[in-house]
Amino acid sequence: METAGISTVIVTPMPHFAEALGAPRAVGVAFPFGHPLGHAGDRDEQMKVIGDALRVLREAPGPGTVEHLPYEWPDFERWKQEWQPAEPSPIVALLRERLRAQAEARRQEDPSRRSGGS
Amino acid sequence: MTIDSFRWLPGAIAAYYRGLPRQGGEPIPWAPLAKPIERCRFALVTTAGLYMKDRDPSFDLDGERRNPFWGDPTYRVIPRDARQEQIGVAHLHINPADLLADMNVALPVQRFLELEVAGEIGSLAPSHYSFMGFQMDNSAWEKRYGPEVAARMKEEGVDAVLLTPV
Numbered sequence: 557m558e559t560a561g562i563s564t565v566i567v568t569p570m571p572h573f574a575e576a577l578g579a580p581r582a583v584g585v586a587f588p589f590g591h592p593l594g595h596a597g598d599r600d601e602q603m604k605v606i607g608d609a610l611r612v613l614r615e616a617p618g619p620g621t622v623e624h625l626p627y628e629w630p631d632f633e634r635w636k637q638e639w640q641p642a643e644p645s646p647i648v649a650l651l652r653e654r655l656r657a658q659a660e661a662r663r664q665e666d667p668s669r670r671s672g673g674s
Numbered sequence: 675m676t677i678d679s680f681r682w683l684p685g686a687i688a689a690y691y692r693g694l695p696r697q698g699g700e701p702i703p704w705a706p707l708a709k710p711i712e713r714c715r716f717a718l719v720t721t722a723g724l725y726m727k728d729r730d731p732s733f734d735l736d737g738e739r740r741n742p743f744w745g746d747p748t749y750r751v752i753p754r755d756a757r758q759e760q761i762g763v764a765h766l767h768i769n770p771a772d773l774l775a776d777m778n779v780a781l782p783v784q785r786f787l788e789l790e791v792a793g794e795i796g797s798l799a800p801s802h803y804s805f806m807g808f809q810m811d812n813s814a815w816e817k818r819y820g821p822e823v824a825a826r827m828k829e830e831g832v833d834a835v836l837l838t839p840v
Contacts, residue, residue, distance in 0.1 A: 560828060563708070567836065569677075588682050590769060591779050593785075595772070614710075625675075640768070647808075
């Protein structure tokens with residue numbers, strides 16, 4: 557989009573990647589995945605984040621401007637689960653299954669793990 | 675304050691991401707803001723997998739279930755007058771409950787309409803764009819859908835974009 561002459565600003569929970577991959581302008585939020593602008597129904601919080609993003613859009617001195625916003629997300633431990641889907645995504649389910657199968661294969665190949673030593 | 679980008683991830687996945695080598699060296703594209711924000715026309719882009727469920731097909735989630743390494747790279751247009759009850763969410767990697775309750779959490783159309791009324795932005799474009807963010811391979815975005823969306827934005831006179839990867 558920037559190459560088409562359109563200015564952009566990103567709001568991301570992973571500012572690490574905005575920095576590592578080189579975003580033109582970004583703000584980082586300490587919000588869980590799926591919630592870049594904050595809580596559902598919280599107009600004021602959403603407007604604060606948008607206001608900061610527009611300020612960075614206006615004032616960024618040059619490419620690679622990434623600002624970390626100070627807004628907190630309460631109840632971190634619960635939300636570490638809450639943001640995730642009820643069912644694991646297909647790739648997570650597949651990788652978990654592969655890890656399980658590998659562990660099982662190692663157990664069968666290595667008698668010391670099965671019988672507790674030869 | 676520095677945000678830990680990996681704080682929401684399970685330990686093993688967080689460790690994997692932290693260990694990835696930093697890329698870089700490529701010049702960052704840069705379009706200076708062409709005019710004051712109060713005169714800019716805005717479009718919004720998200721990767722939350724939103725779609726107009728009364729009008730458009732969902733994203734191809736069955737295709738992803740068949741091949742877990744693939745994610746549907748197409749996009750859906752969300753009009754500026756979209757109502758919450760028209761919005762569906764097709765994304766297998768996040769809990770969709772809050773997006774189904776309030777799309778502004780990822781695609782803040784209603785907030786930007788308020789900014790338009792208040793004169794704090796020039797205007798909100800007619801069309802906004804929703805992708806489904808699980809992509810192991812970005813080439814279809816880079817080669818086809820990204821340029822296509824940028825061209826549609828140019829047709830609608832867009833000056834600036836707010837992007838919200840989820």
